[in-house]
Amino acid sequence: MSVIARMFPENPVLVKEMRTRMRGARAYWVLLGYLGFLTAVLLFTYSSWQSSVAATGTGASDSSETGKMLFNVLLVCQSFLVLFITPAITSGSITIEREQQTLDMLTMTRMTRGAMVGGKLISAVSFTALLLITSLPLVSICFMLGGVDPAMVISTYLAMLMGSFLIGAIGLAWSSVCKTTTVAVLLTYLTMLFFAVLMAWAVGTYVMISQSPMAIGGGGGGSMVAFSLTESWCGPLFLGIHGFEYMGFAVLSAIAGILLAAVAMARLETWPDRRGGLLRGLTTLVVVVQAAACYTWWLDRIYGVGAAGSALDPAVAALCVPVLMLMVLVPVFATGELHPIEARNFGRYLLSGFTPRGLARGRLASGVPFLLLLAVLCIGAYVLVFACFGKVSDVLHSASLPGAMGAAAAPSTAPAPPALRQGGYTGTIRSGGNITVYRNGVVVSINGQNVVRAPAAPPATPLTPTKPASIWESAGDFPQAVLVVLAFVFGFGLFSQFLSVAFGNRWIGIALAYLSMVVILFLPVLYGIASNSYEHSGLEGGGFLDPLWAIGEMTNTKAPDAGLPFWLLGSVSWIVLGSLSLLATVPFVARRAMKSSVVPYEELVINV
Amino acid sequence: MPMIEIQHLRKEYRDQSNIKVAVKDLSLELEQGDIFGFIGPNGAGKTTTIKMLATLLIPTAGTALVNGIDVVRYPEQIRSIVGYMPDFFGVYDDIKVWEYLDFFAAAYRITKDKRPQIVDDVLALTDLTVKKDSYVESLSRGMKQRLCLAKTLVHDPKVMLLDEPASGLDPRARIEIRELLKELQAMGKTIIVSSHILPEMEEFCNKIGIIESGEMIVAGDVNTIARQVRGQHTIEIRVVDGVERAEAILLGMTDVIREVKVTNGMRQLEETPTEAARAQILQRNTHGVGGGVLQIGYVGPVDEEYRVLATLVQAGVKVRAFHTPETDLEDVFLRVTKGQVA
Numbered sequence: 001m002s003v004i005a006r007m008f009p010e011n012p013v014l015v016k017e018m019r020t021r022m023r024g025a026r027a028y029w030v031l032l033g034y035l036g037f038l039t040a041v042l043l044f045t046y047s048s049w050q051s052s053v054a055a056t057g058t059g060a061s062d063s064s065e066t067g068k069m070l071f072n073v074l075l076v077c078q079s080f081l082v083l084f085i086t087p088a089i090t091s092g093s094i095t096i097e098r099e100q101q102t103l104d105m106l107t108m109t110r111m112t113r114g115a116m117v118g119g120k121l122i123s124a125v126s127f128t129a130l131l132l133i134t135s136l137p138l139v140s141i142c143f144m145l146g147g148v149d150p151a152m153v154i155s156t157y158l159a160m161l162m163g164s165f166l167i168g169a170i171g172l173a174w175s176s177v178c179k180t181t182t183v184a185v186l187l188t189y190l191t192m193l194f195f196a197v198l199m200a201w202a203v204g205t206y207v208m209i210s211q212s213p214m215a216i217g218g219g220g221g222g223s224m225v226a227f228s229l230t231e232s233w234c235g236p237l238f239l240g241i242h243g244f245e246y247m248g249f250a251v252l253s254a255i256a257g258i259l260l261a262a263v264a265m266a267r268l269e270t271w272p273d274r275r276g277g278l279l280r281g282l283t284t285l286v287v288v289v290q291a292a293a294c295y296t297w298w299l300d301r302i303y304g305v306g307a308a309g310s311a312l313d314p315a316v317a318a319l320c321v322p323v324l325m326l327m328v329l330v331p332v333f334a335t336g337e338l339h340p341i342e343a344r345n346f347g348r349y350l351l352s353g354f355t356p357r358g359l360a361r362g363r364l365a366s367g368v369p370f371l372l373l374l375a376v377l378c379i380g381a382y383v384l385v386f387a388c389f390g391k392v393s394d395v396l397h398s399a400s401l402p403g404a405m406g407a408a409a410a411p412s413t414a415p416a417p418p419a420l421r422q423g424g425y426t427g428t429i430r431s432g433g434n435i436t437v438y439r440n441g442v443v444v445s446i447n448g449q450n451v452v453r454a455p456a457a458p459p460a461t462p463l464t465p466t467k468p469a470s471i472w473e474s475a476g477d478f479p480q481a482v483l484v485v486l487a488f489v490f491g492f493g494l495f496s497q498f499l500s501v502a503f504g505n506r507w508i509g510i511a512l513a514y515l516s517m518v519v520i521l522f523l524p525v526l527y528g529i530a531s532n533s534y535e536h537s538g539l540e541g542g543g544f545l546d547p548l549w550a551i552g553e554m555t556n557t558k559a560p561d562a563g564l565p566f567w568l569l570g571s572v573s574w575i576v577l578g579s580l581s582l583l584a585t586v587p588f589v590a591r592r593a594m595k596s597s598v599v600p601y602e603e604l605v606i607n608v
Numbered sequence: 609m610p611m612i613e614i615q616h617l618r619k620e621y622r623d624q625s626n627i628k629v630a631v632k633d634l635s636l637e638l639e640q641g642d643i644f645g646f647i648g649p650n651g652a653g654k655t656t657t658i659k660m661l662a663t664l665l666i667p668t669a670g671t672a673l674v675n676g677i678d679v680v681r682y683p684e685q686i687r688s689i690v691g692y693m694p695d696f697f698g699v700y701d702d703i704k705v706w707e708y709l710d711f712f713a714a715a716y717r718i719t720k721d722k723r724p725q726i727v728d729d730v731l732a733l734t735d736l737t738v739k740k741d742s743y744v745e746s747l748s749r750g751m752k753q754r755l756c757l758a759k760t761l762v763h764d765p766k767v768m769l770l771d772e773p774a775s776g777l778d779p780r781a782r783i784e785i786r787e788l789l790k791e792l793q794a795m796g797k798t799i800i801v802s803s804h805i806l807p808e809m810e811e812f813c814n815k816i817g818i819i820e821s822g823e824m825i826v827a828g829d830v831n832t833i834a835r836q837v838r839g840q841h842t843i844e845i846r847v848v849d850g851v852e853r854a855e856a857i858l859l860g861m862t863d864v865i866r867e868v869k870v871t872n873g874m875r876q877l878e879e880t881p882t883e884a885a886r887a888q889i890l891q892r893n894t895h896g897v898g899g900g901v902l903q904i905g906y907v908g909p910v911d912e913e914y915r916v917l918a919t920l921v922q923a924g925v926k927v928r929a930f931h932t933p934e935t936d937l938e939d940v941f942l943r944v945t946k947g948q949v950a
Contacts, residue, residue, distance in 0.1 A: 012714035020702040100698030104664055105759070108692045109715035110684070270663060270683045 012111060013119030021127060030085070034131050038077055038138055045073050046141065064147030071142040075156055078135060079163070082128050083192070086164040089124040091171030091188040094264070095181040113265040121165070121172055121261050128164040132157055151244060159246035162253035167192065169260035176267035198328075225320045225548070228294035239289070240296040240388070248293055255286050276362020280370055283333075284377060287325050291378045294321040295385040303389045315398040316554055319481050322378035323547045326371065326489055331513035333371055334493040335500035336364030343593035346586070364500070368493040375489045379482050399477040399554045476554040476567040483571045488547040491574030491581075492517070498581035502588045520545050544570040609676055611767060611798045612638040612661070617670035619656050619822075630656040632822045633670070638800070638815065640766070643793050645813035646802035647941060653822040654802040655695055658769045661800070662692040674767055688716070691765035693756050695772040695802075699744040705731070705755060706740045709762060716763035730758040734788060750781025757788060768792065768799045775803075786811060818941060831932070841932060843906050843913065848926040851900035857923050861916065864908030870900060899928070 021027055049066050097103040106116065142148040171188040178184035232238060238248035259282040266275035298318045342349045342363070352358040353365030359373070386395045476484075495516070500509025520542070527541030543549045543566070550570040614636040621628045631653040638644050646654050659665040661672055663683035672679045679686050700708065709727045718726060731737045734754040739747060747755060753773065760768060773789070774782045790812050792799060803809055809816060817827035826833050831841065847854050851870065858868050906913065917930050 010714065010720070012711050015714065016700070016703065016707070016711045019707060020700065023702040100700075101694065101696050102698050102700060104659075104662075104694050105692070105697060105712075105756075106715070107664060108662060108687055108690070109712060110688050110717050110763075111715040270666065 011115050011119040011122075013106075013116050014123050015119075017119060017123035018126075021123060027127075031131065031134060034081060034085075035134060035138075037081070038074060038135055041073060041077050042070060042138055042141065045070055063145045067142045067145030067147035070145065071139065071148045071152075074135070074138060074142070075160075078132070079160055082131065082160055082164045083167055085131065086124055086128050086168040087171035087188045087192070088185065089127060089171070090121060090168040091175050091184040092181040093120040093124070093172060094175040094268070095178055095184045098179065099181065107268070113268045114262075116268065117172060117176075117261050117265045121168055121257075124168045124172075125161070125165050128168070129161055132160060155244040155246050158244075159249050159253075162250040162257070166253035166257040166260070169257040169264070173260040173263045173267075176264035225324050228297050228318065228321060229290075232290070232293040232297050235297065237297055237300060239293050240300065252286065252290055252293070255282070255289060259283060259286055273362045276366070277360030279362065280333075280359065283329065284374055287322060287329070287374060288377055288381050290325065291322040292381045292385060294318055295382055296388075299385055299389050299391075303391060314554075315394075316478055316481050317551060319379070319382060319485060320548050320551055322375065323485055323488070323551065326375060326378075326485070327492075327517060327547075329374070330371055330489060330492050331496045331510045331517070334367040334496040335506045335509035335513065336367060336497075337504075337506055338364055338501050338589065338592050340593055340595045343589045346589045346593075364497065367497060368490065371489045371493050372486065375485050379485065395478050397477055399481075476550075476565055480565075480567040480571075481551050481554060484547050484550045484567050487571035487574040487578075491576075491578035494578035494581040494585075498585045498588075501585050501592070504588075504592070524549070539566075539569075545573055546570075610637045611640045611642070611675055612636065612800070613671075613673040613676075614657075614661075615671050617657065617660060617672055618668045619653075619660060619665065620668045629822055631660070631667075634819070634822075634824050636817060636824065636827055638798055640798050641793075641796050642798055642815050643789070643813045644798075644800045645809035645816040646800055646819065647809060647816055648802075648804065648819035650804055652819045654819060655771055656822075657819070658692070658771050658800065658802060662690060662769050663687060664692075688763065689766045691760035691763070691768045693760045693768070693770045693773055695775065697756055699747075699752060699755070701745060703744050704740075705736065705742055705744055705747070708744050708755065709759060712759045713762040718763065726762055730761045733761065733791065734758040735784070748781075750777050750784065753777060753781065753785065754788065757785070761792075766798060768797055770799065770801045772802055772804075841906055843904050843916070843930065843932055845902045845904065845917075845920070845927060846899070846929040847902065847920075848899045848928050850925040851902065853923065854902060854920055854925040854927075857920060857925070858902065858904055858916070861919070864906060864912065864916070865904050866907050867903075867905030869903040899926075 049069075094103070097106060136153075139148070139153055167188075170191050171184070174184045174187045174191070175181075178187065233249040233252065234246055236243055236245050236247065238251065241247075259279070262275070262278055262282055266272045266279055269275055295318050298315060302315060342365070350365050353363070353367070353369045358366045359370055383392065383395050386392050386398075492513075496509060496513035499512045500506050503509055503512070524541035524543035524546070544553075547570060550566040553566040614634060617631060617634040618629070619631040621630055634653075634657060636644075646657070648654050656665060660667050661674065661679060663679050663686050666680060674686055675689055677685050677689075703711070706727050709730060710723055713723045713726055714720075727740075728737070731740055734757055736751060736754055736758060739751065744752070744755065757770075757773065760770075770789075774785045777785065789799065789801065793812055801809065801813070813830060815828060816830055816833060818825045818833075845854065845858075855868055855870055858865055904916070906916070917927065920927055
């Protein structure tokens, strides 16, 4: 007992929260309301099924379908409830202490910030766990009807629990930043909305891409992102390991949740900058693991044994996944406040960001260096995954490495013929436990069983992509994609840095950086709508600035727009834009250096 | 080594675009066992200074050492030797008194087996034992204040920072807090108490500092300050007989006495009292009438005070008591401050 107690030192915050959570009637009312709502939904669905059975006369034969349907209804309702209840608990957990004026006394204790944040998060998640466990008896009705197996229940419940952990951590992170509970709750739900929109955008791209190759995100990049993201979250294959469904989601939520809890922890420290190394390390972990999960899932389609699905895009499009994440991260990391003392020797200060010590300190100078390092790591992971499949030499012409279906349909010449893309919907739809594979708008298989007899498979041909004439083809390939990614991070990073220095406020800098990103993403679309054709929106509408588009263009088999290839145009534009931003920063830095200082003590101690 | 050593401490706030200075160039040294009364009008910078010592605010410049440890560089170490009681604080809902204290004891990493004893001890010290199982929010304001003090004591801190511990309390609760502070003083703790109410400080502080607009105007030993401020210190002389005679003699000692006050009426000396005035008094009644109390403003060296007594006794004045009364802090305060608020 004492050994265990020593291994897991007790967490005072957790003990206190656990003691007080269930006191009084409130917690029981929440439980009652939660279960009451689920029961009502279930009863309604069940009785409507029963009346339809009575009307049509169909009986037990489709009861397993109904079992699945009821389970899905329960799942959706519970997900919504859990996703709204957890942040409601956590987003107030630190701001309430601020409002009650208890935070100072808690800060003064010897408790680590990690223990404080961890205690609050775990207590909130354990309440969610209680809600989930109490709902288990309701699932039993699905067992009675069939169609649901215990493994499915366990994996979905685990996914919901980890999802609530992630969302709880988002609430906690906002709670540590905001002054009042109202603002923290609002921002938490807005963040959830932001990610919902982002996902909708990815899915929307995916759908649009199947109709038009020139939609948002260009060529095939968008569909690749949407496809591999959803598959790496919900599918049973994660990082090349065959596990249970939603395993990827559970693992990624866990890491991302820890990252956000660390953000909250750092905000409570006397010196948040000292935690820069931890935050950056965790961010790197989340990004690289997510990117690698998408790469492995994709390459498994190309090289793997189970290459049964369909694929739209050549392998190089997988680099769109880290690009998408970098788009979200650049404004956060590249912005910051500049102290007069840092501004006084700006050149040397910026260079100090490239040292390991500078990277660990989390100041403005090391923002762009960190993002470049992160981009390099993501690209390195891409090469590493190829190496794991034993195909490292394919990296250099990965733009001509299509997914399995493309290879099967066009065995001799890569890349895939346009016919494959211009058809109807091609891909896999997963709803509940069903996996439906579509090809060119036709249902090919449901749950692995062929519905339409597929045309006789052409003789299996080894995947030997034809060597392109030159690596520097106009459409581009891996080296060009690397250039695009690094140039984008460099240019957009320095631009965001400029914004935050120019306005002297980090939050304004972040907001403006996101705004300009939205402009970059949607300007080509607007141009396309205005000119009634998407043909030239890539070039004339500025689509080449969107790195997703520039990479997507490499997967495009159509002849590119006349003129320079997008990768070159995009990279040069971003490098020029970044250099100009850096130059434009200088006068603002000089003005900042003139300001008399509210210089934190630490800066004086370390820098002088 | 002094227990608390503050040198040139400065704190600036950025309020929109203009910079406000809450504390400018504050220096202070306190030995172990000192009870320091931090006096100043509201908004003078008392709370800011205390929060900087408590590692809750980062000073803009200057150093502050507690027990030789820098508060800015090693906040974690400071937290284990300092107990802080904020001026405004809340309590958690749905928690009992003993749970509240147990929570803080655990947060100070006191092991589970020692905690019940410590909780009982601090409850006994703060006279809250009967409330052990009550809910915290049901306590009266004075009890909450004592509970907060109890919470500050769970880790047996060497230094206590008490920000307005008696504000908003009724007289009885105020006296209870005062008694408690006296007990802590007896336990050898170094205490900084801030207040804008003076009489409660006089009783137990051995050092005071007066702060106004972020500047420490005077700081040091209570009596020394009184002297610095007035340029003199008061000696009270009670005589059984011959009060007028004593007055006349004292008025004659113009080199060391600036002021003579008799219980009924006061005669203030001009720079040089005229010889005629003295003679007049001496003539009126050479043997004095009855007893009385005289207060003199003494400006001579402290170790020469006995000469005044000796002179009186030699002249046949029957002296019953000769002592320095407790300083009137309010008088000091009013003389020193200008009534400005930062």
